[in-house]
Amino acid sequence: MFPRPIQTQSAAAQATYKAALPVVLILWLLPLIAVMLFSVRPEADFSSGNYWGMPSSFDLIPNYSRVFFDSDMPRYLLNSLLITIPTVIGTVALASMTGFALGVYKFKGNLLIFFMFIAGNFVPFQILMVPVRDLTIDLNLYDTKTGLVLFHIAFQTGFCTLFMRNFIRALPYPLIEAARVEGVAEWRIFWFVVMPLMKPAIAALAVLVFTFIWNDYFWAIVLTQGPDSQPVTAGITAFNSQYRAAYHLMSAGSIVAALPPVAMFFLMQKHFIAGLTLGAVK
Template sequence: MFPTPIQNRSRAAQITYQSLLPLVLILWLLPLIAVMLFSIRPFSDFGQGNYWGMPSSFEFFTNYGRVFFESDMPRYLLNSVFITVPTVIGAVALSCMTGFALGIYRFRGNLLIFFMFIAGNFVPFQILMVPVRDLTVDLGLYNTKLGLVLFHIAFQTGFCTLFMRNFIRALPYELIEAARVEGVAEWRIFWFVVLPLMRPAIAALSVLIFTFIWNDYFWAVVLTQGPGAQPVTAGITSFNSQFVAQFHLMSAGSIVAAIPPVVIFFLMQRHFIAGLTLGAVK
């Protein structure tokens, strides 16, 4: 039913696997490698069609210097921080409470409410573009960081609730019962008993949501415009003018924009893996 581990396969299969793995890894990293090479090329190379050859000169400091000191990239990065961090905090906090309510309490309509949270994840977000934009305009939240934060919290809470509810359901229910026998209030059970056990799940979910929101481009373009509120994913397009696309600066900006999620993942890697694997074995 399950594939045989590569260690238990024949020697020929192991050699084939070891030979193909570096090739597949290179193919997977090829777009990122191309962007990194483009980010150190001079603009003249693109006009001459020198995309994959040796750069005529290495403009690492020039290109990245222009990105940081001659553009609005620092402001776009700051916008992304002000959008992503509150969204992660809001979505995770709400999902912890809704997951606790749906995972611990037994009441009529529990599954219906849970399915409503799940159903939101199956709605194609493209069809919501016009009504969501109109709603933000009517509420005065269009082209504001607050509007983007509230929108992301609303849409991410469904997935987060699914994640947290299933995690809480796997916790020993005897701990809840023992606390209730001792007369502990429900909110204290949540805060002092359940929440500490949810730390691995909170860490894993925070990394996932941070990556989702930081890398969002579609809603950043739909709900914001200009450096006042746009995050870095949409701000990279500011390097394109009407007639000229500055691919070297766009590539440098893309590398800069990709660094924070990578750093967050490596900082939270231990907690992230623990949160995803907790409960996999006993």
């Protein structure tokens, strides 16, 4: 049913695998390589149609200097931080408490509430574009960072609750029972018993949510406009004008925008992998 490990395959299959792996890897990285090359090309190359040849000059410093000092890119980056960080904190906090309630307590309607959280993940987000936009306008939250943060928290909590609830149910329940026997309050059980055991899951979820929100483009252009509230994913399009597209600046801006989630992943890599694989052997 499942593919066998490559070590158990024949010598010919292993040789084919080793030869094909670098080719597939290069093909997968081609778009990123193209963006990196575009970011160091001069504007004259695009005017002359020299997209894929050798750059006439390497304008690494001029292009990135214009991105940082001659545009609103620093403001867009700050907006992304002010949107992403509160969203991660709010989503993880809500999902931890909801996951604890649904994973530990047995009450009538538990599964129904849990399924309602899950059901939101199956709704195509394009369907919600018009009603969510109208709702933010009615609440005076349109084109504000607060509105985008509240929407992302509401939309991401369903998946995060599913993640946390299943993680908490895998924890040793006798620890909770022992704390109750000792007369520990429920909120203290959550904070002092369950939360320390949830650190790997919280780290993994924080990385996932940070990446989802930082890379969001659809809701960034639907719910915000202009440099006062737009995140960096939407702000990159500001390098375009009606009759001209600054591909070299857009590419440089894309590289800059991709650095924070990459750095976040490598900083939290150990905890991220531990959170995803904890309980896998069991």
